[in-house]
Amino acid sequence: MLKLLDFSATWCPPCQLMIPVVETIKEEFKGKLEVEEINIEENQAKAQEFSVMSIPTFVILKEGKEVDRKMGAIGESAFREWIAKFLN
Numbered sequence: 872m873l874k875l876l877d878f879s880a881t882w883c884p885p886c887q888l889m890i891p892v893v894e895t896i897k898e899e900f901k902g903k904l905e906v907e908e909i910n911i912e913e914n915q916a917k918a919q920e921f922s923v924m925s926i927p928t929f930v931i932l933k934e935g936k937e938v939d940r941k942m943g944a945i946g947e948s949a950f951r952e953w954i955a956k957f958l959n
Contacts, residue, residue: 875905875932876907876931877929878930881910883926893906929950939957
């Protein structure tokens with residue numbers, strides 16, 4: 872199964888902007904995409920492991936390996952298309 876790591880923080884306005892987009896994507900790709908939301912303040916080790924330098928950062932893992940990442944707020948349709956291309 873494809874996995875999306877969502878690195879964010881509560882004080883980050885672009886991160887807050889992405890919450891409804893991520894929720895929609897979670898529902899739409901249910902059973903095909905696992906989403907792990909990671910608060911960088913509570914899980915600094917994971918952020919460091921993935922070399923997260925800015926937030927929000929979204930990392931796609933396929934079979935446990937990083938295949939792509941995006942940083943910053945992304946429109947819902949662009950976000951959906953980005954994820955969908957890794958589901959095939």
